[in-house]
Amino acid sequence: MIRLLAILLLLALPAAATAADRLDPAPRIAVMSAFAPEWQVLKAxxxxxxxxxxxxxxxxxxxxxxxxxxLFLSGISMVNATMSTQVALDRFDVTGIVFSGIAGGVDPALHVGDVVAASHWSQYLEATFGRDLGNGHYELPPWRQTTMPNYGMIFPAPVEVRRAGAAPDHKLWFDTDPGMLAAAGKIGDVGLRDCVKPGQCLDHKPRLLVGGNGVSGQAFVDNAAFREYVFATFKAQVLDMESAAVAMVSYANGVPFIAFRSLSDLAGGGPDANEMGTFMGLASENSARVVERFLQAWTPPR
Incomplete structure (x- = not known):
């Protein structure tokens, strides 16, 4: 009787994803973007x-x-990216994850159209909002610690992450896969676009930067002061709304990850209105071009 009850209990529990749940048996590289304009080139x-x-x-x-x-769309935002990445890992045999998309530029040395493959990703809004003491001073609760400088009431902090066979850990940074990063470093010139259309061109030739830091959060940033804070605090090159979430899910599942982000705007650092609407198509195509060359250069581990 006890054995029968145990079997019934097991049958009532939600089943973990298995090979039988997969929609396709072939090992595949997951290539994802946040929204449709970013993946149209790759899909075509x-x-x-x-x-x-x-x-x-x-x-x-x-x-x-x-x-x-x-190929699939993560959806815009950290939560959508987390959910869709885990669904992909559960329903396909994923050998690696490659993100292709646009981003806001944080490093003043970079320009619209440039493509960045960051070595490390962090979440700038994984944070504690401190108590307002007045006169621009904020205080953390006595039990909360951080090593990162605050931006007003926002005190960035590590996030707890769990993975099979390991105790829960608190991490501020999630690393790009070293093998993927090495392959990205061998890509070379891919002829990145510098014109939206004839007569509407950038005043520089876009380039690929491999290395450095990226940050992600739930907010679309178009604020010069916050951009300066992110650059000074995180030493970041780019800022987006998904990559760090995907990096965290990849780490938790033990799957290699890299993100290629092309600058569509300067996250509020430009002298005029936000440039994303003008350069989104150019930036999306530049990122896609790099991703196609990367796929030729990187060999999945199995």
């Missing part, structure tokens, strides 16, 4: 396309740059 370049749908997320399997891939 993918052959043997087949569509799948899970929880409203459209996945497209096929061949891109000679690799088996599964």
């Amino acid at each position: 370049a993918t052959s043997d396309r087949k569509s799948h749908s899970v929880n409203g997320i459209d996945f497209v399997t096929g061949r891109l740059a000679g690799r088996n891939v599964v």
Whole structure:
């Protein structure tokens, strides 16, 4: 009787994802973007396309740059990116995750159209909002510690992360896979676009930067003062709304990860109105070009 009850209890529990739950048996590199304009170039370049749908997320399997891939949109924001990444890992045999998208530039040495493959990713809004003491001073609760300088009431802090076979850990930074980063460093010139259309061109030639830091958060940043804070505090090159979340999920699942982010704007650092609406298409294509070359250069671990 006890044995029968135990079996019934197990049957009642939600089942973990298994190979039988997968929508496609082939090992594939996950290539993801935040929203449609970012993945149109990659989707158009993918052959043997087949569509799948899970929880409203459209996945497209096929061949891109000679690799088996599964393409999908993360959705904008940290929560959407976290959810969609885990769904992809549960329903496909993912050998690595590559993010292709746009971002706000933080490093004053970078320009619109440049592409960054950061070595490390952090979350600037994983934080404690401190108590206002007046006169611009804020205080953390006595039990809360941080090593990062605050921006007003915002005190950045590490996030707890769990993974199989390890005790919970608190991490401020999540690393890009070293093998992926090394492959990115060998890409070289891919002919990045510098013109939106004839007569509407950048005053510089975009370039690829491999290394440095990126940060992500729930906010769209178009604020010069906060941009300066992020650069000074995190030594960041780029700022977006998804990459650090994907890096965290990849770390928790033990899957290699890299993000290529092309600057569509300067996160409030430009002299005029935000530039994203003008340069989003150019930046998206530049990131996609780098990703296609990366797929040719990187060999999945299995």
